[in-house]
Amino acid sequence: SQQGEEDPQALSIQEGENATMNCSYKTSINNLQWYRQNSGRGLVHLILIRSNEREKHSGRLRVTLDTSKKSSSLLITASRAADTASYFCATDPYSGAGSYQLTFGKGTKLSVIP
Amino acid sequence: EAQVTQNPRYLITVTGKKLTVTCSQNMNHEYMSWYRQDPGLGLRQIYYSMNVEVTDKGDVPEGYKVSRKEKRNFPLILESPSPNQTSLYFCASSPLGQYGYTFGSGTRLTVV
Numbered sequence: 001s002q003q004g005e006e007d008p009q010a011l012s013i014q015e016g017e018n019a020t021m022n023c024s025y026k027t028s029i030n031n032l033q034w035y036r037q038n039s040g041r042g043l044v045h046l047i048l049i050r051s052n053e054r055e056k057h058s059g060r061l062r063v064t065l066d067t068s069k070k071s072s073s074l075l076i077t078a079s080r081a082a083d084t085a086s087y088f089c090a091t092d093p094y095s096g097a098g099s100y101q102l103t104f105g106k107g108t109k110l111s112v113i114p
Numbered sequence: 115e116a117q118v119t120q121n122p123r124y125l126i127t128v129t130g131k132k133l134t135v136t137c138s139q140n141m142n143h144e145y146m147s148w149y150r151q152d153p154g155l156g157l158r159q160i161y162y163s164m165n166v167e168v169t170d171k172g173d174v175p176e177g178y179k180v181s182r183k184e185k186r187n188f189p190l191i192l193e194s195p196s197p198n199q200t201s202l203y204f205c206a207s208s209p210l211g212q213y214g215y216t217f218g219s220g221t222r223l224t225v226v
Contacts, residue, residue, distance in 0.1 A: 030212060031212050033214055033215075035214075035215075035217075040202065040220065040222075041219060041220065042118075042204060042217035042218055042219045042220055043157075043204065043206075043215075043217045044217070045214030045215060045216070045217075047214075048212065048213070048214050050212060088156070088157070092212065101159060101162065101172065102147075102159075102215065103159070103173075104149075104156050104157040105156060106154070106155070106156035107156065
């Protein structure tokens with residue numbers, strides 16, 4: 001079952017600009033995670049934000065979570081050509097047991113133009 | 115290096131010929147899972163395992179089998195592959211609890 005839904009589906013920006021991607025979901029969660037996938041390769045875990053957290057930073061990444069609106073956003077600051085990839089949000093539905101049925105959205109395809 | 119290793123990376127097979135995709139992790143993770151990725155459908159979970167001899171169905175288990183006899187290995191078995199199982203498959207692992215997954219590099223399977 002598809003839980004998260006990313007918006008926009010595709011995003012094209014110039015190098016140095018900021019990129020913002022959004023994720024909406026439907027049910028209560030333990031946590032929400034963001035992953036990056038370079039064309040056809042394995043997904044790479046970027047950041048995990050727990051349901052009781054509102055904001056988290058990791059390097060040039062900033063993630064926010066609004067559980068009342070069931071939404072999250074991923075901000076990549078000062079983007080680089082190497083950030084070109086698909087970005088997925090994944091939700092861990094609330095069960096008390098941890099990440100055993102992580103469900104992924106369909107992704108946002110980010111293109112950073114040099 | 116901590117990693118999830120899948121083999122093979124690419125596989126072309128014929129309808130009905132049994133095949134196994136192997137997955138091994140060297141991080142002593144309890145949890146392992148298989149996903150398939152299809153254009154327009156995103157990633158969908160096939161099966162998962164929370165520990166040795168403990169497996170359970172994900173969202174799309176039909177046509178697949180798994181086993182977890184050892185903690186490090188979680189093979190995906192297609193006993194009678196069909197063309198609608200043509201897909202990109204990923205294995206992932208994590209510790210139990212609230213942690214991110216480590217993914218393998220993927221297996222691109224084509225069934226003709």
